[in-house]
Amino acid sequence: MNLTLKIWRQASAKASGKFETYKITDISTESSFLEMLDVLNDKLIKENVDPVAYDHDCREGICGMCSLYINGRPHGPDEDITTCQLHMRKFKDGDTITIEPWRAGPFPVIKDLAVDRNAFDKILQEGGFISVNTGSAPDANAILIPTQKAELSMDAAACIGCGACVAACKNSSAMLFVSAKVANLGLLPQGRAEAATRVKAMIAKMDELGFGSCTNTGACEAECPKNISISNIAFMNREFLCANIKE
Amino acid sequence: MSGFVSSSIGKKVIMSVTGLFLIIFLCLHLFINLLALVDADGSIFNTVAHFMGTNIIMFVMQWVLAAGFIFHILYSLILTLKNQAARPVKYEVNTRSDITWSSQNMFILGLGILAFLVLHIINYFYKLKFTDLIESGQMSEYELVTSIFTAQYWYYPVIYVIAFILLGLHLNHSFQSSFQTLGLNNSNWLPRLKFIGTLYAIVIAVGFSIIPIYFLMKALL
Ligand code: HEM
Ligand code: FES
Numbered sequence: 001m002n003l004t005l006k007i008w009r010q011a012s013a014k015a016s017g018k019f020e021t022y023k024i025t026d027i028s029t030e031s032s033f034l035e036m037l038d039v040l041n042d043k044l045i046k047e048n049v050d051p052v053a054y055d056h057d058c059r060e061g062i063c064g065m066c067s068l069y070i071n072g073r074p075h076g077p078d079e080d081i082t083t084c085q086l087h088m089r090k091f092k093d094g095d096t097i098t099i100e101p102w103r104a105g106p107f108p109v110i111k112d113l114a115v116d117r118n119a120f121d122k123i124l125q126e127g128g129f130i131s132v133n134t135g136s137a138p139d140a141n142a143i144l145i146p147t148q149k150a151e152l153s154m155d156a157a158a159c160i161g162c163g164a165c166v167a168a169c170k171n172s173s174a175m176l177f178v179s180a181k182v183a184n185l186g187l188l189p190q191g192r193a194e195a196a197t198r199v200k201a202m203i204a205k206m207d208e209l210g211f212g213s214c215t216n217t218g219a220c221e222a223e224c225p226k227n228i229s230i231s232n233i234a235f236m237n238r239e240f241l242c243a244n245i246k247e
Numbered sequence: 248m249s250g251f252v253s254s255s256i257g258k259k260v261i262m263s264v265t266g267l268f269l270i271i272f273l274c275l276h277l278f279i280n281l282l283a284l285v286d287a288d289g290s291i292f293n294t295v296a297h298f299m300g301t302n303i304i305m306f307v308m309q310w311v312l313a314a315g316f317i318f319h320i321l322y323s324l325i326l327t328l329k330n331q332a333a334r335p336v337k338y339e340v341n342t343r344s345d346i347t348w349s350s351q352n353m354f355i356l357g358l359g360i361l362a363f364l365v366l367h368i369i370n371y372f373y374k375l376k377f378t379d380l381i382e383s384g385q386m387s388e389y390e391l392v393t394s395i396f397t398a399q400y401w402y403y404p405v406i407y408v409i410a411f412i413l414l415g416l417h418l419n420h421s422f423q424s425s426f427q428t429l430g431l432n433n434s435n436w437l438p439r440l441k442f443i444g445t446l447y448a449i450v451i452a453v454g455f456s457i458i459p460i461y462f463l464m465k466a467l468l
């Protein structure tokens with residue numbers, strides 16, 4: 001297939017960026033979206049043009065490194081997948097594809113389509129963990145966990161921290177990401193001990209870093225490649241309220 | 248607790264609680280208004296309106312209501328400004344997924360409601376409280392209500408009905424949203440709350456709209 005690509009180019013964090021248009025030919029419908037960009041970059045290098053910077057790592061939908069706002073949607077037009085799992089058969093020959101970086105104040109552009117998502121790590125450092133003494137592995141069934149709780153916790157644990165929720169939200173809110181971490185740990189007995197301090201510290205950090213607040217539009221859930229539910233946000237709101245009332 | 252009010256969720260809780268209070272207020276308001284349609288001379292409505300206007304509890308509640316509106320509007324402004332600042336560079340292309348239009352435009356809808364509120368206060372509240380139209384016996388409460396829904400002032404019923412549609416859209420999103428904000432939600436309850444919210448929004452928008460339409464029709468026919 002032959003395509004026209006409209007790609008955001010920005011030399012560095014400080015530089016001002018603009019869209020560049022590239023024509024690309026003979027792309028296989030079987031190739032993945034990132035492979036298509038690899039082909040483009042090979043071509044650009046041969047033409048002595050700076051290749052397009054974009055993030056990727058595992059290319060199997062599990063690491064959360066790939067991003068890209070493709071034709072107005074995070075991770076492109078397919079449902080419940082990351083950009084690395086998107087295939088060119090989802091497009092038509094002759095299409096124009098607009099590719100933008102995640103847009104959010106706390107996710108500044110590093111170069112072209114690559115954004116700095118360290119803000120998520122900073123939030124995790126505030127409480128996205130449980131404190132345990134190291135030593136030999138504990139007995140498997142020493143703490144019994146109801147299946148339903150374990151399932152909900154595991155569903156929340158599916159979050160790969162790609163930032164599509166922030167990118168999709170009109171307020172650049174990180175609530176879906178933070179709530180996934182809060183629910184993942186807070187639903188399990190091992191996570192309860194630090195539940196109150198965790199939720200307060202992580203939300204304080206989230207606010208400080210400049211993410212917007214949640215207006216419950218549900219855009220995050222609709223675009224999440226891992227189907228994280230907004231019921232996690234309700235869980236986090238509940239935890240936060242209770243933590244403040246008990247104080 | 249000071250950290251709570253300054254946090255994003257704390258501010259949203261204030262919006263949610265004030266919003267829920269306004270939701271309850273609208274039920275009472277609608278009930279009383281519909282009494283104006285029960286009898287031909289409006290004496291039932293006059294009695295109730297008189298009771299509401301002279302009762303100590305209602306006197307206190309009117310200030311609570313004013314505070315509810317003020318905090319709701321104030322925090323909606325603070326949050327909306329902060330939310331807009333969180334995305335300094337906008338997207339070139341944005342094909343939104345299947346989420347409701349209302350949820351994306353709550354502030355615009357709110358501004359429409361606020362504009363209506365100002366008009367509504369000038370139309371009724373001001374005349375009831377700061378003029379002696381009623382005390383001097385020039386008009387009953389019922390006559391005051393119907394006085395602006397006439398052929399001469401045809402634009403008032405039109406404005407009122409438009410405002411009720413905006414209110415209905417605001418409520419359609421906000422009913423379930425306020426429960427979500429308070430954490431009173433999960434994946435079982437979300438569809439139920441959405442259903443109840445839509446039902447409530449329709450009852451409010453249609454219920455309030457009937458009144459100006461009824462009196463305009465009566466004046467015209
Ligand atoms: C009778 C009138 C009103 C009622 C019953 C009402 C009710 C509500 C409720 C229940 C919410 C949901 C809160 C939440 O998501 O937790 C809400 C949100 C909102 N309201 Fe109102 N409201 C009214 C008037 C207004 C006015 C006059 C404005 C602004 C000028 C306004 C602006 C907003 C905004 C911007 C939101 C979304 C806030 C957010 O989610 O961050 N509302 N409203
Ligand atoms: S590159 Fe790892 S999830 Fe896409």
